[in-house]
Amino acid sequence: MSFRARILIGLGLIVLLPLAVFELRVRADMAGRLTAEYQRRVASLVAVIRADLSRDSAGTAARLDALKDAIAADNRFRLAALQGADRAYLLDYAGNAMRVTGLAMLQVQDDQGRIISSGHFRNEYDRVEPELPRLLAAAPGGMALVETRTAEASLLALARADSLRLGGRRLTLVGGVAVDSGFLARLAPDSDLAVSLALPTDTPTRVDSAAQVVSALAVPFVDLRDAPSLGEARIVVTHSLAPLAALRRRVDAAFAAAVLLTGAIALLLASWLSNWISRPLRELARRTAEIDMERLDVAFESDRADEIGALSRLLGAMTQRLRAGAARLREAERRIAVGDLARQVNHDIKNGLIPIRNVFRHLLEAARGEPDRLAAALRDRQGTIESGISYLENLATNYARLYPQPAREPCDVNAAVRETIRRVSDASRGELKSVLADALPAVRTDPLVLRRILENLIGNALDSLASPGGTVIVGTTRGAGGDGDSSVVRITVADTGRGMSREELNRAFDDFYTTKPDGTGLGLSIVRRLVLDANGALRVETAPGAGSTFIVELPGEAE
Amino acid sequence: MIRAHHQVLLVGMLVVAACRGAAPRAELPPLAPALAHADTACLIAAGRPASRDTVTIALTEPVDPAHAPLPRNVAERFLFAQLYETLIHVDCQGRVLPALAGSWEQGAAGRWTVTLRSDARFWDGAPVTARDVLTAWRARDSSLAQSIAVLDERALSIDPSGRSFQRFADPALAVTKSAPGGGWPIGTGQYWTTGAAGGADALWASPMAGAGLPALKVTVAPASEARDAVDANVDLLLTSDPAALEYGRTRPQYQDALLEWDHTYVLFAPEASGLELGALRLESLPQAVHVEARAAQVNDGGLWLADLKRCDVAAAAAPTLAPPRRRIVYEQADRDARDLAARLVGLAALGRGAVVAGLAPPAFETAFRGGAEAAYVLRVRRRTVDPCAAARELPAWVPRGSITPLIDTRTHALVRRGLPRLSVDWDGAVRLVPR
Numbered sequence: 001m002s003f004r005a006r007i008l009i010g011l012g013l014i015v016l017l018p019l020a021v022f023e024l025r026v027r028a029d030m031a032g033r034l035t036a037e038y039q040r041r042v043a044s045l046v047a048v049i050r051a052d053l054s055r056d057s058a059g060t061a062a063r064l065d066a067l068k069d070a071i072a073a074d075n076r077f078r079l080a081a082l083q084g085a086d087r088a089y090l091l092d093y094a095g096n097a098m099r100v101t102g103l104a105m106l107q108v109q110d111d112q113g114r115i116i117s118s119g120h121f122r123n124e125y126d127r128v129e130p131e132l133p134r135l136l137a138a139a140p141g142g143m144a145l146v147e148t149r150t151a152e153a154s155l156l157a158l159a160r161a162d163s164l165r166l167g168g169r170r171l172t173l174v175g176g177v178a179v180d181s182g183f184l185a186r187l188a189p190d191s192d193l194a195v196s197l198a199l200p201t202d203t204p205t206r207v208d209s210a211a212q213v214v215s216a217l218a219v220p221f222v223d224l225r226d227a228p229s230l231g232e233a234r235i236v237v238t239h240s241l242a243p244l245a246a247l248r249r250r251v252d253a254a255f256a257a258a259v260l261l262t263g264a265i266a267l268l269l270a271s272w273l274s275n276w277i278s279r280p281l282r283e284l285a286r287r288t289a290e291i292d293m294e295r296l297d298v299a300f301e302s303d304r305a306d307e308i309g310a311l312s313r314l315l316g317a318m319t320q321r322l323r324a325g326a327a328r329l330r331e332a333e334r335r336i337a338v339g340d341l342a343r344q345v346n347h348d349i350k351n352g353l354i355p356i357r358n359v360f361r362h363l364l365e366a367a368r369g370e371p372d373r374l375a376a377a378l379r380d381r382q383g384t385i386e387s388g389i390s391y392l393e394n395l396a397t398n399y400a401r402l403y404p405q406p407a408r409e410p411c412d413v414n415a416a417v418r419e420t421i422r423r424v425s426d427a428s429r430g431e432l433k434s435v436l437a438d439a440l441p442a443v444r445t446d447p448l449v450l451r452r453i454l455e456n457l458i459g460n461a462l463d464s465l466a467s468p469g470g471t472v473i474v475g476t477t478r479g480a481g482g483d484g485d486s487s488v489v490r491i492t493v494a495d496t497g498r499g500m501s502r503e504e505l506n507r508a509f510d511d512f513y514t515t516k517p518d519g520t521g522l523g524l525s526i527v528r529r530l531v532l533d534a535n536g537a538l539r540v541e542t543a544p545g546a547g548s549t550f551i552v553e554l555p556g557e558a559e
Numbered sequence: 560m561i562r563a564h565h566q567v568l569l570v571g572m573l574v575v576a577a578c579r580g581a582a583p584r585a586e587l588p589p590l591a592p593a594l595a596h597a598d599t600a601c602l603i604a605a606g607r608p609a610s611r612d613t614v615t616i617a618l619t620e621p622v623d624p625a626h627a628p629l630p631r632n633v634a635e636r637f638l639f640a641q642l643y644e645t646l647i648h649v650d651c652q653g654r655v656l657p658a659l660a661g662s663w664e665q666g667a668a669g670r671w672t673v674t675l676r677s678d679a680r681f682w683d684g685a686p687v688t689a690r691d692v693l694t695a696w697r698a699r700d701s702s703l704a705q706s707i708a709v710l711d712e713r714a715l716s717i718d719p720s721g722r723s724f725q726r727f728a729d730p731a732l733a734v735t736k737s738a739p740g741g742g743w744p745i746g747t748g749q750y751w752t753t754g755a756a757g758g759a760d761a762l763w764a765s766p767m768a769g770a771g772l773p774a775l776k777v778t779v780a781p782a783s784e785a786r787d788a789v790d791a792n793v794d795l796l797l798t799s800d801p802a803a804l805e806y807g808r809t810r811p812q813y814q815d816a817l818l819e820w821d822h823t824y825v826l827f828a829p830e831a832s833g834l835e836l837g838a839l840r841l842e843s844l845p846q847a848v849h850v851e852a853r854a855a856q857v858n859d860g861g862l863w864l865a866d867l868k869r870c871d872v873a874a875a876a877a878p879t880l881a882p883p884r885r886r887i888v889y890e891q892a893d894r895d896a897r898d899l900a901a902r903l904v905g906l907a908a909l910g911r912g913a914v915v916a917g918l919a920p921p922a923f924e925t926a927f928r929g930g931a932e933a934a935y936v937l938r939v940r941r942r943t944v945d946p947c948a949a950a951r952e953l954p955a956w957v958p959r960g961s962i963t964p965l966i967d968t969r970t971h972a973l974v975r976r977g978l979p980r981l982s983v984d985w986d987g988a989v990r991l992v993p994r
Contacts, residue, residue: 122901
């Protein structure tokens with residue numbers, strides 16, 4: 001797993017896990033508190049409904065009591081009820097009384113239970129219904145729910161009964177208030193609380209306790225259907241848990257938003273952090289991968305003050321030590337090669353000298369023994385002498401060709417730059433400028449090598465210009481060495497040419513690689529070799545279309 | 560789509576002709592002379608009239624010009640009787656009197672020849688021609704129109720086959736023509752009007768020139784405000800509201816004139832309705848309503864629905880399915896129909912759990928046609944000129960179902976003393992009689 005992925009996962013867990021735990025805790029706490037609150041509200045409402053029903057019952061009793069007095073004082077009613085006169089008045093009496101008293105149900109029954117006047121169902125007169133007053137009297141508190149009839153539909157009323165004596169006959173008044181949807185709605189103080197009525201005659205419905213808080217209040221119920229009896233209805237109070245569910249959804253949404261936001265922030269942060277950490281590491285890795293014995297000029301400069309900067313500088317110093325080591329190694333190899341060569345030369349020279357020494361001994365013996373044969377002997381051995389000398393001459397020539405030994409002497413880089421610019425300047429190829437630093441330390445190298453380095457780099461730069469309008473700037477600066485104590489002279493050759501792609505750059509220092517039609521492909525390869533021989537470093541900064549800058553760093557002389 | 564006057568046949572149930580429940584006949588009645596001034600057989604409140612220019616009328620049911628000339632309630636019946644005219648009048652005793660028709664006779668091949676009154680005029684002054692009569696009838700009874708031939712400007716020849724001459728007293732056959740811009744159709748009656756009645760505004764009806772009648776100021780108010788009309792000294796109040804009548808009787812200047820038992824509430828039930836009326840105490844029904852009522856009289860020959868067998872409509876009716884709804888429906892504006900339906904439910908005519916339901920007129924019309932309800936309570940006119948024609952307007956399921964007359968009702972005329980003379984037609988319509 002990459003360092004970047006680990007940072008992402010780690011940061012995600014650090015941010016999201018506490019959030020999830022926090023939300024679960026909040027949800028659980030919220031549900032517990034709200035459910036308890038709902039249960040308290042439902043219990044309170046049940047108590048209020050119980051009190052309301054008692055008050056309604058008392059109100060109905062008071063109205064029936066007042067109606068009894070009115071009936072007792074009404075001679076017209078008396079005549080109609082006892083003597084059958086003015087039947088229309090009697091039939092309409094309950095309806096009128098019902099409207100006056102505000103009752104929703106009122107019927108007057110005689111001592112046989114016959115309805116002689118009904119307010120809620122005027123034309124139900126003469127129907128015999130003795131069970132209703134009896135059952136109402138038997139109900140706890142004298143009050144019960146009654147499902148009675150009207151012409152259009154059934155009517156559910158909270159009713160009670162009362163009676164009076166009129167002319168020796170006992171009349172019963174049954175009155176009540178309507179228990180309809182409006183009545184139930186008035187009992188519920190707000191939309192979260194619902195009050196419903198469950199009659200024994202209703203089909204039982206399943207109560208979903210997960211969706212609501214439920215409590216019930218038992219109320220006597222008179223069932224007047226086939227077998228009149230006293231049963232029990234229930235006023236059911238429910239508090240919907242929908243507000244809790246809605247609150248949960250809002251909390252979930254808020255947490256989801258928080259998770260998304262913090263997750264996004266964490267992602268960005270982790271991405272930036274991982275990039276901030278891993279990018280220089282990847283760059284270091286890339287540069288390190290470029291290092292080999294032939295490519296020890298990779299720069300590891302860094303101005304970072306952290307561990308990565310230190311690592312970069314350590315790698316730079318290591319590379320510099322490797323360069324020095326490689327130079328020493330090459331020097332040692334060269335010395336070994338020179339030793340071998342010396343032995344070879346020694347051997348070859350001895351081989352060349354031996355015939356000459358032999359001729360010389362022969363001549364010397366001829367001079368001592370037969371002086372007069374000296375000239376003849378010289379003539380005889382002249383060929384041998386000339387052949388030996390020729391051999392040695394050839395040998396010397398050949399060795400001279402074999403390895404030019406560069407001289408190492410303090411060189412003024414600025415002077416070398418000026419001399420090279422003067423020699424290669426050609427306005428037809430492009431403008432050539434120099435930006436030279438003052439007080440540069442001298443570099444110890446072969447002036448010829450320094451000249452060849454500059455000629456190659458400047459010549460290549462001029463060749464890279466696409467048109468005569470281009471510019472080549474040669475600059476010199478003073479820099480610090482990889483160990484921080486020594487100094488280097490930095491030579492930059494920057495052009496405004498076409499630049500190089502990554503692939504071109506990777507092959508730029510290979511032998512025989514060229515992009516020029518008449519190039520040999522050896523220029524940059526020689527420059528790099530010469531720079532390394534001079535214990536220096538070479539690097540390139542380039543991009544397609546943005547020109548190229550070749551940077552040569554040569555160790556400066558200690559001052 | 561049922562034609563407008565046919566709707567009235569259904570919902571107001573029915574309509575006119577001369578005789579009391581008489582069978583169709585093709586006899587031409589003798590031309591009767593105008594009734595003598597001393598003939599008071601059909602006059603109501605026949606006191607000594609006082610001379611006056613305006614008579615104020617109070618009606619307790621709505622009046623809609625769109626219904627003219629066929630009335631749908633007592634108020635319209637009174638007003639339309641003043642505004643529109645048929646060929647003949649039939650008085651309360653069944654006597655045929657000239658109206659638009661000045662004379663009639665049996666013509667060639669047994670056809671009736673009717674000659675219009677020479678001075679008959681529309682409200683706009685145009686003379687009434689035989690072609691106007693034909694045009695008016697063509698829009699309301701095409702078969703009748705096809706049997707008529709126009710002889711000249713004022714004479715019509717009518718094929719009497721299967722017809723009663725009294726049919727020409729049917730308000731549906733009043734001669735009218737459309738008024739430009741709508742409103743009241745232009746008639747030929749003794750009065751004309753262009754106004755509207757309702758709310759605080761009174762409708763004024765002006766007498767035609769030479770009619771010798773006072774102007775009419777007609778107010779239409781709910782029955783609950785009928786006593787206010789009495790307090791306002793209205794000249795004539797047509798109402799069945801018992802409170803208003805009782806109040807009016809306490810005022811010495813008023814006379815309560817009883818009109819005929821002209822309406823019967825009938826219970827129509829489809830064949831499979833499950834209606835059980837045998838054990839019910841239907842004699843208690845008059846107590847269920849808030850108007851003067853009596854148990855329905857079916858054997859006095861006054862109710863045309865009493866005998867439909869002779870009309871041969873039952874065989875054409877298809878069997879009906881059992882009504883799916885156990886309820887008794889009525890037209891919701893009819894309070895007495897509601898009371899009767901409620902009483903029937905109270906008597907458990909449909910068993911426990913049945914209810915009543917009031918329907919708006921269009922819905923009631925549709926429901927009655929469909930026969931999908933358990934029963935229908937409907938107010939019908941007791942008399943019709945042609946019972947079989949009326950029976951054919953009934954829904955197809957009716958002949959196979961049950962028809963139970965429930966109660967008879969009637970309207971009272973509370974008449975202020977000194978009013979011009981009022982006569983009553985065969986159908987109970989009250990008409991001002993010229994001096």
